[in-house]
Amino acid sequence: MTATTILVRYNAACQAIAEARAVDEVKDIRDKALAMALYAKQAKDRDLIDYATDIKLRAEARAGELLIEMAENRERDVGAGGDRKSQSQPPTVKLADLGITKDQSSRWQKLAQLDPKEREQKIAKLKAKAQAAIDPKPKKVVKRKSQPDSQPWELYVQDFRMLLRKWFKKLPSECWSDLVDGLHDELSKTQRLTRG
Structure with missing residues (x-):
């Protein structure tokens, strides 16, 4: 719905x-x-x-x-x-x-x-x-420690993947291809803007 x-x-x-x-x-x-x-x-x-x-x-x-x-x-x-018997x-x-x-x-x-x-x-x-x-027990927020060999942008990629998984779980399967196409278009535009 x-x-x-x-x-x-x-x-x-x-x-x-x-x-x-x-x-x-x-x-x-x-x-x-x-x-x-x-x-x-x-x-x-x-x-x-x-x-x-x-x-x-x-x-x-x-x-x-x-x-x-x-x-x-x-x-x-x-x-x-x-008196409940009375019909009055x-x-x-x-x-x-x-x-x-x-x-x-x-x-x-x-x-x-x-x-x-x-x-x-x-x-x-x-x-x-x-x-x-x-969700009776609030989940603890775990702060990620940056790995010495990882890049800061890798954490953003991980967060983005988790967000996408949540979206896909909530959306009906017939909407998935539209979402993927839309995301691909937006990412392509952003990539062109940042490189150009």
Whole structure:
């Protein structure tokens, strides 16, 4: 998936969340984002996990808003007990009917009740936590010692090769030839400029 595709889908998901009027609509978006986040974690794709986590949390906040509205409008069973045999009140929806646990309902409603600034801070904190789950232990930076017989430019070549390997791992194989052709053209231009 390209960065542009991810961004377009992210914007579409945010729009769908904002327009959602039912908990099950938002929960469906949240569940898909959760699956995407799990995939991104396995693929160690930091951009995708950022977007997926963001969508998941925004969907949970919207679900919390809708759950609060449903409770206020008496459209949802709030578990207050009372006379349930009486037919004086219309039947209400239970959390289990929505496929939501009490714990999820509580967390989502708390997220929904945060003011916008606090909510954004909470989302940023949880996104950072998701990022940390990809690579929990930061790698130590090893300083290279220049070999007495090596040239300084050889270190740049090694770094460039490592960078290329990372690019090739992230790109679909059908893009490789375009990347190689583009790099060859750029290197040829640079070589001509430095020699001429």
